[in-house]
Amino acid sequence: MSVITVERKILQKNDEVAAENRARFKENRLFTLNLVSSPGSGKTTLLERILEILAGQVRISVVEGDVQTDNDAQRIAKYNVPVVQIITNGACHLEAKLVQDAVASLPLEHTDILVIENVGNLVCPASYDLGEDLKVVLFSTAEGDDKPLKYPKMFRVADVCIINKIDLLPYIEFDMAKARENALNINPGLTIFEVSAKTGEGIDEWIEWLRKEAQRRR
């Protein structure tokens, strides 16, 4: 029982810091995304597409979360946007406090959209609010159309679901109608996009939606 109590306390404390983050983001008129997925679903590649398309129109800053390596921050730095890397050193998710510390070195007052790329994990990050406006869950067609049913909490707390790697559809067994049905059964409020971050297919529609949502909510 003591474990559960400690976990509740951790989550409660996290929610408090997330609320502080949210207030700070609002103060700076930021629109904030929390990108979550399994390892290798394509979060960083999706972010690269966002940066390519919105560069020069919208000011984007990035927080990269990884268990180890700053490879992702290095990939993102090539796009000449402010980026800070959090290395969790074993921890399986980002927490609000880590994000709070990380954004201290970002020019929030000169940022329109803040993208936080979480640690690759379809379970633990579901419990940790970071203060974001939108939780975006990705999964790739290679992972199978049953993922929303098997990891329901993440799909329940997400606002947007991006099904990535649709370029692989001819080579794998993946029922898109079933995948959408599974996701909507878990969370009927999900907005779903089908994309290939690699080829760019479907990306425009998602970015257009994102741009409008950011304008509407800021």
Added chain:
Amino acid sequence: MSVITVERKILQKNDEVAAENRARFKENRLFTLNLVSSPGSGKTTLLERILEILAGQVRISVVEGDVQTDNDAQRIAKYNVPVVQIITNGACHLEAKLVQDAVASLPLEHTDILVIENVGNLVCPASYDLGEDLKVVLFSTAEGDDKPLKYPKMFRVADVCIINKIDLLPYIEFDMAKARENALNINPGLTIFEVSAKTGEGIDEWIEWLRKEAQRRR
């Protein structure tokens, strides 16, 4: 600091129960695998290939671990092997105690190989010994050749690394030499297999190795 202490206590307790499991498995002359990977890397499909090939030669029992649903146990039950499903109901990994309780309903005395399929998560299960002889980490080519570097702990504690979905190699960017190098940089003792659990390519070599290892160690 209290959090760390509690976590240490949890891990210490887990190690004690894992030692009990290990003693019990040894007593029954079982060879035990702990299959770990991200969601959708192909653990269950790999297990299906093992069951198809070894059926009638080796007696296999299965423990399925999932956050939610008993879909995997249902898939495995078709192979007429004893199977028990653990639903962790939100928890991101199996613990030794869950396995201890689960195997109580399996015919261990009539089992040669026990396969434990862990929750899909490349981070948390790395810290929890279940009493297994062999930790087998899978990752799929669709996830990218950098996964060992980004999730090093799992590759450090594993004995075998299976690179799955090699049938997708023509359609994706994945450098197999780099992937092997990354894995061996993290853990030079890893035995690596390249397979497609879907088409069966490379499976025979892995199963033959498994069969010999099980004989040698029992």
